[in-house]
Amino acid sequence: MSDLAGKKIIVTGAAGGIGLATSKLAASLGASVLAVDNNAAVEDTAALIRADGGHAEAVKADVSDENDVAGFVAECVNRFGNIDGLHANAGIIGAYKPFQDLTPEDWQRTLGINLVGTFLCIKHVAAHLVAQKSGAIVCTASVAGLRANAGPVDYSASKAGVISMTQTIAYELYGTGVRINAVCPGLIETGMTESIFTSARERGTEGRIGQVNPSARHGTPDEIAEMACFLLSDAASYVNGQAFPVDGGLSASHPWVFPQGKG
Numbered sequence: 001m002s003d004l005a006g007k008k009i010i011v012t013g014a015a016g017g018i019g020l021a022t023s024k025l026a027a028s029l030g031a032s033v034l035a036v037d038n039n040a041a042v043e044d045t046a047a048l049i050r051a052d053g054g055h056a057e058a059v060k061a062d063v064s065d066e067n068d069v070a071g072f073v074a075e076c077v078n079r080f081g082n083i084d085g086l087h088a089n090a091g092i093i094g095a096y097k098p099f100q101d102l103t104p105e106d107w108q109r110t111l112g113i114n115l116v117g118t119f120l121c122i123k124h125v126a127a128h129l130v131a132q133k134s135g136a137i138v139c140t141a142s143v144a145g146l147r148a149n150a151g152p153v154d155y156s157a158s159k160a161g162v163i164s165m166t167q168t169i170a171y172e173l174y175g176t177g178v179r180i181n182a183v184c185p186g187l188i189e190t191g192m193t194e195s196i197f198t199s200a201r202e203r204g205t206e207g208r209i210g211q212v213n214p215s216a217r218h219g220t221p222d223e224i225a226e227m228a229c230f231l232l233s234d235a236a237s238y239v240n241g242q243a244f245p246v247d248g249g250l251s252a253s254h255p256w257v258f259p260q261g262k263g
Contacts, residue, residue: 002226005030008080009232010072013090014116014119015039017190018140020223021070022087022228027054029229034076037090038062063090063117073124083128085232088121091141094155107154114158115165122169123129126178133177138231139166139223141182143247150186150250159184163243170241179240181189181231188219215248 013019014035049056095106129135144151145159
């Protein structure tokens with residue numbers, strides 16, 4: 001069972017969606033949480049946790065800016081005394097254009113936040129974890145980084161990069177006592193996917209969202225948070241260098257035709 005009692009954890013992208021869910025769950029499991037987001041609403045995340053009796057602070061920062069990342073990592077140490085874990089979750093959907101219409105600027109923005117931003121968070125947090133010879137890092141990747149047709153090309157490439165980086169860094173951290181894993185969400189209702197859910201509700205087809213996975217539904221941020229907190233906890237002490245789909249079974253299949261007459 002996941003237990004984060006006494007642990008000090010940074011969660012990026014914490015103003016909403018998966019980051020908010022992870023922050024709240026981690027705090028409920030006993031962690032002190034530094035909630036980080038480029039959206040000022042991250043203050044609301046910390047306030048919600050404190051209102052529930054948990055321990056949290058908020059920092060507004062841009063994960064694609066190394067000075068900002070170094071700043072909030074130092075802030076975590078200053079406020080909590082040390083760092084035990086990181087959920088590098090901040091990300092964007094990208095330009096959401098056909099690949100022929102993508103510009104270098106589109107790519108730079110998507111990769112800057114999703115891939116380089118994740119790298120910067122790992123780089124600065126890992127320095128502290130290695131020094132204390134313990135700790136865990138979780139990156140939010142995506143099933144779009146595993147196979148095609150789960151997201152636009154710039155987003156998918158960035159998440160494939162997160163998966164590869166997770167696997168590679170696990171070996172660069174060989175023997176340090178520091179673990180790193182990735183969680184690969186399927187279709188989850190968050191601010192990033194809001195347009196999909198809004199359009200389906202307007203068409204009256206909300207019940208069909210997620211029908212192509214064997215669980216026949218979409219997921220929730222809380223379900224991703226459960227996996228993230230498990231991986232951050234000592235219960236996952238022998239889990240390292242892996243990318244875990246949490247997608248209702250979507251990535252278990254080769255191309256598949258949805259059976260007519262169901263759903």
